[in-house]
Amino acid sequence: MYAALWRRLPGGRLAKSVSAFALFAATVVVLFAWVFPAVSPHLPFEDVTVPAPAGGPSPTSSPVSTQK
Structure with missing residues (x-):
């Protein structure tokens, strides 16, 4: 797919790179x-x-125990 796109772009290597x-x-x-x-919705x-x-x-309780 990328090779086909590269072949279709006009110009030399620099122009093709900029176009891509x-x-x-x-x-x-x-x-x-x-x-x-x-x-997203x-x-x-x-x-x-x-x-x-x-x-x-x-889920609302604290994971740390407060007992001494």
């Missing part, structure tokens, strides 16, 4: 500006549910 970097930068900008914000990263262990301490 510009295409890469444009792709990153499009992904971060429009694609990732559009799909549909991803389950905010929906994390971890059940409390049976018989263990509750």
